[in-house]
Amino acid sequence: MKNNYLLHDILVLFSLTIYSQGNYGDEQSGSYTDSLFKVGERYFLENNLYEAKEIFTKLLYQAPENLQTLEYLSQIAIAQQDLSSVKFYNEKILILDTDNIDALISLGVIYFNEHLLSEAEAQFDKVLNIEPDNESVLYNLGVLYGTKGEFHKAEITLNHAAQINPLNSKIYQTLGLFYLQNQSYVDAESNLLKAISIDKNLLEARKGLIILYQNQNKLDQSSKYIKEIETVSANYPQLNLLIANQKFLEGETDSAITYALKEIQEKPDQADAYYFLSTLYGLNGEEIKSNNAFAKAEKLFIKKKVELSDEPIMMRKSLIDSITK
Secondary structure: OOOHHHHHHHHOOOOOOOOOOOOOOOOOOHHHOOHHHHHHHHHHHOOOHHHHHHHHHHHHHHOOOOHHHHHHHHHHHHHOOOHHHHHHHHHHHHHHOOOOHHHHHHHHHHHHHOOOHHHHHHHHHHHHHHOOOOHHHHHHHHHHHHHOOOHHHHHHHHHHHHHHOOOOHHHHHHHHHHHHHOOOHHHHHHHHHHHHHHOOOOHHHHHHHHHHHHHOOOHHHHHHHHHHHHHHOOOOOOHHHHHHHHHHHOOOHHHHHHHHHHHHHHOOOOHHHHHHHHHHHHHOOOHHHHHHHHHHHHHHHHHHHHHHHHOOOOOOOOOOOOOOO
16 A cells, blocks of 8 residues: 555645845944844844843834844744744845845745745745855755645756755655655665765654555565654654554455554544545445544545645644754
8 A cells, every 4th residue: 555645744844944044233323232122133043032122112113224223123033933923024134125135035935835835936046046055945946846846847856956965864854755756766865865874863754754664565665764754753743644554465354453643642633544444444344433433534624724724834744844043
């Protein structure tokens, strides 16, 4: 049984990276050396974001077009994952500085999260016109192309990013998952293994390898990576489903059903577990249970789809895996 339901779950977890050059405090003009600004800056650098926000909000009220104040407020909003404020401040920054790299990338990420893919792509393209080798925007643009189903463009763009920084494990992980989605198993395996060789803590890459090896019926290899995830993170999302599929492929259907039910017990709102359970019951000849599980899966899938459309700027995963400060 191919693990396409789990693969889809991985792909929707791609996270774009909001970019920050982190040059705050280095280029203040004399008019911004007063004690209030310095206190706000110190709070920001100490990660006292609430106090910093209070001060910079007051400063913005006094000088609504001050670029540095807007940049600080934007970075505070990013750290607090307040996406509406990130959008608000960066739109104002671009009115004052149309080539501001941080603002262009941040807005591109926000537009992507709002499913405004053309607008997001336009922001990223503006950055590349200014900095053709900007690794962050190349990675983001590669993810965007993959999301749009333009795999060849995603492949070229992500490989360009890898040439700039060959030690960025997330690039290879993302490439590997895109290759896996397209059933290019040789390329998927090499990129996922390379990602893990650079960063041994990558769990999504291991999950991709489990799916890849299960789809190829290489159960010894898939079992190895299941055990690695169990060791590192026993509560890893959908681990029970990965084990359930492993048990099914090993001919242990009843054990597979047990793990699928365990996944449902722990995460009762997960449609994937019910879809898989429906399949297992059907293969086991339990038609009524199969139909009931399928009906539940469809109901949860529709509910989730409505929730996502109603909350277009809610983060599917953190947009700020890393912010350079």
